[in-house]
Amino acid sequence: MSYGDKSMLSPQLIAFIYVLALSAVVIAEVVLSPSSPVALENSSLTLTCTFTGDETVTSFIWKRVKTNESSFAILGIIIAECKSFIIPVDTSLYEYSCPSSKQYTWTIRKVTKQNEGDKYQCVVEILFPKVINSNSVVIYIQVQVTNVTLKDGSTLLAGTLEVTNGVRKTLTCTASESRPTATIIWYIGDDVKKKENVTLSTLTFAPLNSYHNKQVYCKASQTAHPEVFSNRITLYVKGYIFNFFFAILSAYRFFI
Structure with a gap:
């Protein structure tokens, strides 16, 4: 009998040899x-x-x-x-x-x-x-944010914005396209007023006397990328001077 004669091998032995050969293949x-x-x-x-x-x-x-x-x-x-x-x-x-x-x-x-x-x-x-x-x-x-703009309606803001004490005002902050979407953060002075993950954000606020001469602005923040700031504007609160003197007068009357 020749070992090379496959006709003399049982099907079980052929299957075993085949599986053994496959196991050696990496x-x-x-x-x-x-x-x-x-x-x-x-x-x-x-x-x-x-x-x-x-x-x-x-x-x-x-x-x-x-x-x-x-x-x-x-x-x-x-x-x-x-x-x-x-x-x-x-x-x-x-x-x-x-x-x-x-x-x-x-x-x-x-x-x-x-x-x-x-x-x-x-x-x-x-x-x-x-x-x-x-x-x-x-x-x-x-995609990194490249610019952020602050507007009052369709008007790009610069310098001073005149607002009235207690009268609500809405501003819009728009960031350029970003991936992932940047976080827009709003500030009045040093105080954070709002933050959200959008490319367009609005801030509605009722001006207080304490806002007078404070800056309002927004910034876009992305992980691992530099923050991008909007234009900054200074709030001029109408009624501030009147209320200031009214408060002094009220205090004066209290002590006399």
């Missing part, structure tokens, strides 16, 4: 990181593709699908010599590097709000099982 992975990429608008973003197997990599393939598209588009094929192959890489938008034979990087030179939700994937081509897909990652773009 399943390699392709990992694209970071798994949840976050980038500030107008900055660069680098993705790293890593192959964990022992096989020789012949190429790394970079793919992207935009939110309004249904399928991945190939952005570049980078072969083992760290050169683009077949599809030329648009170096005005992207750059790539090859730190090792098992790890390549892909950099978006300048991310914009239009990159929000873009999905990236890398594919490693080897001799067997030919290609392995990485996990997919979705890009989240942070």
Whole structure:
């Protein structure tokens, strides 16, 4: 009997040999990181593709699908010599590097709000099982507040705002687009009057005598980003002088 004669092996033995062979196979992975990429608008973003197997990599393939598209588009094929192959890489938008034979990087030179939700994937081509897909990652773009304006209706405020003691006044604070949404904080003098996570906020207040000559303003605050302040205006409370002298007169009458 020849041991190479499979006809002489029982089905159970063949199954055992098959399972044993499978157990000796190490399943390699392709990992694209970071798994949840976050980038500030107008900055660069680098993705790293890593192959964990022992096989020789012949190429790394970079793919992207935009939110309004249904399928991945190939952005570049980078072969083992760290050169683009077949599809030329648009170096005005992207750059790539090859730190090792098992790890390549892909950099978006300048991310914009239009990159929000873009999905990236890398594919490693080897001799067997030919290609392995990485996990997919979705890009989240942070947008920093650039300006904050304080208005009375449609009028941009500056200098002094005349208000009347006890008569309610509504002002509007508007921040530029932000991701995540900034927190708008209102101040009269050093006192915080209101805060909320919006891009447009209103503050309604009844001026007090104590508000006279105090500044009213708002600011937009985002974690890990500088605070952005609105224009500041000084409150002139009408009736303040009258009430001031009335209070003195009342006090004088009390003591005589």
